[in-house]
Amino acid sequence: MTASPRRSRDVPLLVERARAGxxxxxxxxxxxxxxxxxxxxxxxxxxxxxxxxxxxxxxxGAPGVGKSTTTNELVxxxxxxxxRVGVLAVDPSSPFSGGAILGxxxxxxxxxxxxxxxxxSMSSRGHLGGLAAATPAAVRVxxxxxxxxxxxxxxxxxxxxxxxxxxxxxxxxxxxxxxxDAIQAVKAGILEVADVFVVNKADRDGVDATVRDxxxxxxxxxxxxxxxxxxVVRTVAARGEGIDDLVAAIEKHRGWLVEHGxxxxxxxxxxxxxxEAIALGALRDRLGSLRSGTSLxxxxxxxxxxATDPYAAAAELLDQLDRSAGx
Amino acid sequence: MTASPRRSRDVPLLVERARAGxxxxxxxxxxxxxxxxxxxxxxxxxxxxxxxxxxxxxxxGAPGVGKSTTTNELVxxxxxxxxRVGVLAVDPSSPFSGGAILGxxxxxxxxxxxxxxxxxSMSSRGHLGGLAAATPAAVRVxxxxxxxxxxxxxxxxxxxxxxxxxxxxxxxxxxxxxxxDAIQAVKAGILEVADVFVVNKADRDGVDATVRDxxxxxxxxxxxxxxxxxxVVRTVAARGEGIDDLVAAIEKHRGWLVEHGxxxxxxxxxxxxxxEAIALGALRDRLGSLRSGTSLxxxxxxxxxxATDPYAAAAELLDQLDRSAGx
Numbered sequence: 304m305t306a307s308p309r310r311s312r313d314v315p316l317l318v319e320r321a322r323a324g325x326x327x328x329x330x331x332x333x334x335x336x337x338x339x340x341x342x343x344x345x346x347x348x349x350x351x352x353x354x355x356x357x358x359x360x361x362x363x364g365a366p367g368v369g370k371s372t373t374t375n376e377l378v379x380x381x382x383x384x385x386x387r388v389g390v391l392a393v394d395p396s397s398p399f400s401g402g403a404i405l406g407x408x409x410x411x412x413x414x415x416x417x418x419x420x421x422x423x424s425m426s427s428r429g430h431l432g433g434l435a436a437a438t439p440a441a442v443r444v445x446x447x448x449x450x451x452x453x454x455x456x457x458x459x460x461x462x463x464x465x466x467x468x469x470x471x472x473x474x475x476x477x478x479x480x481x482x483x484d485a486i487q488a489v490k491a492g493i494l495e496v497a498d499v500f501v502v503n504k505a506d507r508d509g510v511d512a513t514v515r516d517x518x519x520x521x522x523x524x525x526x527x528x529x530x531x532x533x534x535v536v537r538t539v540a541a542r543g544e545g546i547d548d549l550v551a552a553i554e555k556h557r558g559w560l561v562e563h564g565x566x567x568x569x570x571x572x573x574x575x576x577x578x579e580a581i582a583l584g585a586l587r588d589r590l591g592s593l594r595s596g597t598s599l600x601x602x603x604x605x606x607x608x609x610a611t612d613p614y615a616a617a618a619e620l621l622d623q624l625d626r627s628a629g630x
Numbered sequence: 631m632t633a634s635p636r637r638s639r640d641v642p643l644l645v646e647r648a649r650a651g652x653x654x655x656x657x658x659x660x661x662x663x664x665x666x667x668x669x670x671x672x673x674x675x676x677x678x679x680x681x682x683x684x685x686x687x688x689x690x691g692a693p694g695v696g697k698s699t700t701t702n703e704l705v706x707x708x709x710x711x712x713x714r715v716g717v718l719a720v721d722p723s724s725p726f727s728g729g730a731i732l733g734x735x736x737x738x739x740x741x742x743x744x745x746x747x748x749x750x751s752m753s754s755r756g757h758l759g760g761l762a763a764a765t766p767a768a769v770r771v772x773x774x775x776x777x778x779x780x781x782x783x784x785x786x787x788x789x790x791x792x793x794x795x796x797x798x799x800x801x802x803x804x805x806x807x808x809x810x811d812a813i814q815a816v817k818a819g820i821l822e823v824a825d826v827f828v829v830n831k832a833d834r835d836g837v838d839a840t841v842r843d844x845x846x847x848x849x850x851x852x853x854x855x856x857x858x859x860x861x862v863v864r865t866v867a868a869r870g871e872g873i874d875d876l877v878a879a880i881e882k883h884r885g886w887l888v889e890h891g892x893x894x895x896x897x898x899x900x901x902x903x904x905x906e907a908i909a910l911g912a913l914r915d916r917l918g919s920l921r922s923g924t925s926l927x928x929x930x931x932x933x934x935x936x937a938t939d940p941y942a943a944a945a946e947l948l949d950q951l952d953r954s955a956g957x
Contacts, residue, residue: 343941344939344941344942347939347940347941347942348939348941348942350939351933351936351937351938351939352936353936354936354939355934355935355936439940440940567934570934571927571930571931571933571934572930573934574929574930574931574933574934574940574943575926575927575929575930577933577940578926578929578930578933578940578943578944578947579917579926579944579947581940581941581943581944582917582944582947582948582951583910583913583914583917585944585945585948586910586913586914586917586948587910590906590909590910590913599902599905599906600898600902602901602902602905603898603899603901603902603905604898604901606678606898606901606904606905607682607894607897607898607900607901608682609678609679609680609681609682610678611678612671612674612675612677612678612681613674613766613767613901613904613905613908614670614671614674614675614908615671615674615675616901616905616908617905617906617908617909617912618912620905620906620909621909621912621913624909625952
């Protein structure tokens with residue numbers, strides 16, 4: 304019997320197997336989620352009762368700061384603490400996905416044979432907004448599979464990374480000495496989403512200046528009483544140094560989240576964003592169905608004639624949409 | 631009296647001035663259009679009767695193939711033929727806009743004092759889909775201002791460029807010898823949108839191989855009887871060579887468009903895409919208004935609890951949207 308569901312009734316079985324720890328079923332579910340499969344709503348429904356348990360940690364930073372090494376060491380530290388760990392390596396610009404081992408991901412093979420670790424690469428595959436939709440669903444698959452912690456690692460520092468970071472309970476921003484990352488981070492608006500700054504390669508020259516830059520930026524940030532003040536941790540991930548400090552900072556942040564009701568608030572905000580994105584996709588599909596009818600074509604002809612303008616035409620199209628929905 | 635409309639009633643005056651050839655009013659309208667100003671629908675309505683007159687030429691290619699030089703020479707050739715010309719230099723990745731003279735745009739200053747030429751840089755300014763919405767509106771401003779030809783130049787060869795290219799009546803794809811562009815063009819799907827291939831820097835080694843590659847790709851493309859077969863033109867834009875051949879190829883394509891009813895078909899397809907994009911934006915705003923209400927928050931809380939999943943919640947949100955629209 305195959306693990307690939309062709310019909311709705313196969314979904315519960317696949318989810319059941321994933322929950323029992325079957326790695327192939329987990330991989331299959333993430334593939335379905337990533338490709339925007341029509342079974343997605345049913346998968347989401349089957350996973351819902353098992354969601355919200357895992358701590359989601361986002362990890363982002365410019366290329367070359369040592370993200371995969373740091374992720375690898377974090378996984379090791381979390382495994383020692385007996386957590387089940389899922390890793391989603393998200394590359395918004397890469398055409399590679401489907402669990403492919405990326406070039407710089409070789410070290411993650413340390414955990415390839417550990418049944419307590421799921422590692423998965425995801426890419427946008429050219430879908431606009433595809434990752435923003437697929438990543439939370441993939442996180443839910445890993446939660447369903449019993450992961451206590453899900454690490455979402457994104458390559459680069461930019462708008463896409465900020466979005467993915469916003470999925471996390473705790474967001475780590477990695478920097479390395481002398482890379483001018485601090486300024487980049489400010490530009491990309493990543494300062495606002497960072498809960499913990501990780502200055503990796505802290506054995507290099509210039510580490511003190513980098514830490515000072517970040518501390519300066521943090522000091523400039525306005526925050527009310529009781530608000531989280533981002534921590535700065537120094538690591539040399541390649542030698543496993545500072546990783547325990549990093550885990551401590553993550554746990555400290557976790558404690559703060561729970562204590563201030565912020566964990567709940569963040570998760571509700573994430574759920575709201577996800578619901579909106581799905582609803583918008585459905586509305587796009589509805590417009591698409593009007594496209595196949597004659598109404599849009601007739602309106603387009605009038606715009607091409609200069610008899611009306613696209614805004615007036617769009618208003619008319621929406622009227623038709625509302626009438627068809629009101630039926 | 632200022633050229634900047636603060637109120638709706640100022641829009642007709644601004645459009646009137648732009649139509650009379652006032653460059654500052656043209657610039658102001660494009661800025662409003664680019665920034666997604668709330669007056670956009672009124673601007674579009676005021677411009678509608680004057681739209682559809684200009685020939686829209688898209689020009690795209692990888693960095694370094696000589697796009698701005700070619701554009702500059704094309705403008706010169708079109709001015710000699712007494713056409714009024716608008717140039718929109720669109721950079722999906724650049725934060726610069728607002729008529730800024732880009733570094734590689736210095737040569738365009740040749741036309742800076744010519745009242746028969748409008749030159750304008752546009753960027754996405756981080757708006758997702760912002761350019762796709764703003765560019766056709768900006769084209770309409772230039773049409774309204776009396777331009778006979780509007781050149782839309784895009785930097786790079788990628789999905790964004792293909793989209794912008796799809797706005798044009800005639801799309802030119804620039805390549806240069808030995809840059810591997812041909813393969814890139816195929817990958818990006820730009821082959822399907824190219825009406826004329828321009829092999830620039832045709833005095834360089836390898837030009838024959840590049841032309842052969844393109845001819846080969848064109849030969850492989852399936853097309854029915856009467857369908858346009860892309861032309862290949864060699865230019866050395868820096869010396870003005872081949873530009874008359876390019877103009878001839880553009881006019882040949884224009885003739886074909888008119889003869890086969892394709893000009894009309896393309897413009898209707900463009901109008902349809904524009905109407906849809908505007909309608910979708912409006913739907914997004916409607917969802918946003920539900921966000922400020924309690925319904926989305928309540929649904930998000932239930933998703934965070936695992937009591938429901940985001941897809942079921944989105945379906946419920948859409949029901950509410952339909953009910954509020956049906957009222």
